[in-house]
Amino acid sequence: MSTEAIADASFLIDWARYSGRDRLFNVFNVVWIPEPVLGELQSEHTLMWVARGMASGSMALFPELPNYREEALRLIEVSRRFPVRHLDYPEAYCIAAASDRGYVVLSENGAAYASQFLYARARVWRALEVLAKLIERGAIDRGEVHRYEEETKHKFPRRDLERLGI
Secondary structure (H helix, E strand, C coil): CCCEEEECHHHHHHHHCCCCHHHHHHCCCEEEEEHHHHCCCCCHHHHHHHHHHHHHCCEEEECCCHHHHHHHHHHHHHHCCCCCCCCCHHHHHHHHHHHHHCCEEECCCHHHHHHHHHCCCCEEECHHHHHHHHHHCCCCCCHHHHHHHHHHCCCCCHHHHHHCCC
């Protein structure tokens, strides 16, 4: 069974800093990069990793389609009804496409992560959920989570680490 994801800029920027970044493709056969997200990427390091991923077929460009644009705008409006940070367009676009196509959204954006519990159908994974899946599959050990934190300077909430048994 093919497993696909769609990633926003926050996830790609952090994950590209991780020395084990290509392990992402042990979890997902294809990671889609929407056009609105590609426009947000500024770092040469991140862009080079995405370009290599696209060249190898592990990543692919996801076009901006009118039906997902409309759904993304609707999701932005819905997000304003909740007392959490509101969605931005690129994250909303990822959620709209993922909801329709069954992809996992990869995001470090708090509003995107909260959306799955409040109003969106798409599953949203942070790097922590990806790392947990890699641990579950035996591809990495628990110490790799701490390496990820050190290399990316992204600290996971202790309660989330404890919940996942890390």
